[in-house]
Amino acid sequence: MVVLIVVVVVACLLLALIPRYIAMRGRTEAPPKREPRPSPLAPTGPAATSTGEAPARIGDRIAKTRERLAGAVRNLRARSTLDGTVWDELEEALLSADVGVGTTTALLDGLRERVTDGTIEGPDDLIDALKAEVEARLAGDRSLATSADGTTVWLFVGVNGVGKTTTIGKLAKREVDAGKRVVLAAGDTFRAAAGEQLGIWAERTGADVVQGQAGGDPSSVVFDAVQRAAARGADLVLADTAGRIHTKSNLMEELRKVRRVADRDPGEVTEVLLVLDATTGQNGLIQARQFTEAVDVTGVVLTKLDGSARGGIVVAIQDDLGIPVKLVGLGEQAEDLIVFDPHEFVDALFDG
Ligand code: GDP
Helix, strand or coil: CHHHHHHHHHHHHHHHHHHHHHHHHHHHCCCCCCCCCCCCCCCCCCCHHHHCCCCCCHHHHCHHHHHHHHHHHHHHHHCCCCCCHHHHHHHHHHHHCCCCHHHHHHHHHHHHHHHHCCCCCCHHHHHHHHHHHHHHHCCCCCCCCCCCCCEEEEEEECCCCCCHHHHHHHHHHHHHHCCCCEEEECCCCCCHHHHHHHHHHHHHHCCEEECCCCCCCHHHHHHHHHHHHHHHCCCEEEECCCCCCCCHHHHHHHHHHHHHHHCCCCEEEEEEEEEEEHHHCCHHHHHHHHHHHHCCCCEEEEECHHHCCCCCHHHHHHHHHCCCEEEEECCCCHHHEEECCHHHHHHHHHHC
């Protein structure tokens, strides 16, 4: 009898303890590892594959610009009605993110009309409409064109320090990873370190590089690079140019010449990419106008968006110049160059 009682008590104790034991194991066991998911913004390759780093995501890197808009968006969502002060708050926020006076005014005028005629009814509607409007203004073709029968040349222009050489290195990595044979042309013969920097990127990425003499003629460097690419059956020449020479008119004249020479058979310039530094905000637009007058710019690469509180400049660039922002730089590493995606950008900016 005593034995029976002991067996029953032990069985009851075990039944009570087993669920607790299972619960404890569940807490102490490490959660299953998740496979990293590729970013929808992943370019067709920068160094992600070589460094093992995931490609940069725009939403993780534009915190500084978002801060300038987030307060206004939060206040707006918390309102029950849309009164006159809404417009002042939105205007201030958009201007502080460097969307620019012209674009901000046009955006808000359109929205105000829709509030008046009743098609926008409340704060959430207004934010949705603002996002849709900004995204619509950012529409454009972001592909990078290649030559059908010649040697493709992509020319990079922009003032000193904006990130031309770094962008070329990042793109070289992406294109080499995609299976292309790439030649870099060190056309910035004015800045001594530029050629050296490009040499390092060439080594790192497996691209070929053509260097010139310090102070030499950049056109002849680009010409030689095209010849070498054609002779070796390479697909693409990425040509660096100077951002500063003795005078500005000389620089623009020089760029025109580089472009003419690069376009000589078998070369074909299919992209002229203007590199702009996002931290300079509206000043970048003044530079942009000068470059677009000198050479036919086909797209903008906006660098340093990661360190800028003025990311709204993306909207101003496209609105003012009518040139699409094709690529954005989000850091100094090879994987930190991504194809610009307006939808993801707008979401990250207003809701991030
Ligand atoms: P260049 O004179 O136009 O050729 O400019 P460089 O390529 O030499 O770049 C100037 C500086 O900007 C370097 O220190 C780069 O590492 C840095 N840089 C370039 N792109 C980016 C970017 O997207 N983000 C950040 N944070 N730094 C960048």
